[in-house]
Structures are given as structure tokens and as C-alpha cells.
Amino acid sequence: MNARPSALGIEGLSAGYGRHPVLDDITLAITPGELLAVLGPSGCGKTTLLRSIAGLHRISKGSITIGEHTVARDASLHIAPERRRVGLVPPEGALFPHLTVAATVGYGLRRGTTRAQRAAATETLLDLVGLPGYGKARPAQLSGGQQQRIALARALAPTPAIVLLDEPFSALDAGLRATLRADVRALLHERRITSVLVTHDQDEALGMADRVVVMLGGKVAQIGTPEEIYHTPATLEVGQFVGDSIAIAADPRQAPEGWARTALGAIPILNGATKPGTALIRPEQIDITPAVDASDYRVTDVRFTGPATIITATSTDGATRARSFTPGDKRLRLGDPVDIHVTAAVPVFPG
């Protein structure tokens, strides 16, 4: 038994729109202070899950528990959003244009506090999100990133049990997105704020979260640490959705134990597969080097990206292609004959 209470527990949750089912039997638990990312392609139901937790969408089956309180059970129990102690940060802040920053953040502070207490608490929150002294500003005077910081301060004001972030950085340009991700992650961790981050951005999910839930087609496909999701995907589908990869036929029969025969030669395998299947290989697990002898592979693309050069090699019959990330310039040119080595043990999936 796990003695640690969950900050959020979801059991057998199903939900949809009218007759259109979206979420199918979702079960997951979040520990206090954890940052969980929900990662999935567009339309898989991420926002519906977040809105169900927030109480903005009625579930049809299962239950949602926040701390010790069950806030939704089947279609029969539905606690109103304002009584769930959740703070929501929507994709583009959705700040009221006519309210000042102080009024926006102060709005969420608990009733019963004096004006002076609210002003002090507001300033503390603005400090926390890196915008001290911005109380008098209005949304139109703020950048997109500043608006998102205010939306976070507003969500944190009533000291919620859980903060839900719905694609909070999607409207920002790349540089600002990276800064804000790092700042928000540090803030949530320092304060041990339990949070759920919905995103379709893999870098964001892997780089920010303590654990990641991969959702495919309304179901939980895998829950794990970013490293587990990336290196030991539960299925070929998860592996192909998260990160770059190539998939090739692999046959562990007629190969030494722990190895499989593939079009790239014998490769080491991870998960003890004994039947023919499909190996999933990441570009950083592939080494492409100038051919020592005659080779069936030629360089078909060289792409410089700054920190790495991406080299693609293709077999002369066109059937097999491998991609490799290599730091710097490997002095390979289009058309060069090459050898391909798989440098790490990789998973093999059935089929």
C-alpha cells in the first residue's frame, strides 16, 4: 500500500460530448507537490480532462478526488468549480481588459481579508511571478509573457490545492516560452504546488514535468518519468509519438541472446523480446561513419542545426533509412558510402 495521500486521484473516468465519447477509463494519481504533464496529439482529450478536473465539464463515469474530497462521481455527483480549490491558467491568460493587474489578482484572494491585507498579498504574488510593482497596469500594457505570469498569479491567489495549466505557453514566441517554462517550473517546485500541465509540446512535457501521462485516443497510453517515457515507451505508438525515431523490422531468432537481426545488421535489444517485431531506434543511438569497405548505405541528407548535424543515410534499394544526430561536422557529404551502427540497446515491440 502506498501510504502517501494523492493530491489528485482519478479513477475510471469517462467523459464526452453528447454521444461522442472522448475520455475512456482514465485512471491516474498525483502526489502532493508533483508536476504532471498530460501530453497527447490534438483532439485526444487533454483539455476535456483538465476541464473535468476543474469542474467545467461533467463526467459520465468514474470519480475525481482532490485531496480528501471526492468532487465528481459518475453523472450523479458534480461539485461546482468554485468549490473544488483548483486554479486554472488558460492558454492565453484570458485577463479582463478593464481590470488592473492588482484587481485581477486581488479578485481571487479569499474574502474576509482587509483591503490592506489583500494589497500586501497581491504584491507578494506579483513578486512571486516576477512582476513586482505592476499592480496598476492593465492587460493591454503587458506583453504576452507578462499576461501569462498575471494569469498564474491570479490562479495562485486563492491558495488552490491544485493548479491546472492548459497550454499556458502556446501563444508565446520560442525565446519567451523557454524563459517562462523555466521560471514557472522553478516557482511550482519551490512552493511545492501540485500541478497538471496540458501540452502537445514534447519538449515542454519532458523538460518541465516530474511525470508525464501520454494520452492517445482518449486513453492513458503510459504514465512515467520523462526518461521512462522516452527510453522505455510502453508501446511502439508511444515511442513514435514522443521524440524522433526510426522503426525497423527486428528478429531476435537466429541472433545471440539480447540481440536482433535487422536491415542495419545485428543490434542490441532492451526488453528481452524473443519474437520478430519492430525495433524503435532514436537518432542519438545511431552512429553513421564513413564506410570502411563496400556499403549498401549512402548519405542522402545532411542538415546542420547548430549544436548537432542530422545525417540521413538510405540503403541503395531505398527500403531502409537511418537518421543520426551528431555533434558538430562529421565531414560527411551527400552520396558518401557509410556504415551504420546502433550504439545502444533499443526496445523491440510486437508486430
Ligand SMILES: Nc1ncnc2c1ncn2[C@@H]1O[C@H](COP(=O)(O)OP(=O)(O)OP(=O)(O)O)[C@@H](O)[C@H]1O
Ligand atoms: N464543446 C464540444 N462539443 C463537442 N465536441 C467537443 C467539444 N470540445 C471538444 N470536443 C471534441 O472532443 C475531442 C477532444 O477535444 P479536446 O479539446 O479535449 O482535445 P485536446 O487534446 O485538448 O486537443 P487540442 O490539443 O487540439 O486542444 C475532440 O474530438 C473535439 O472535437
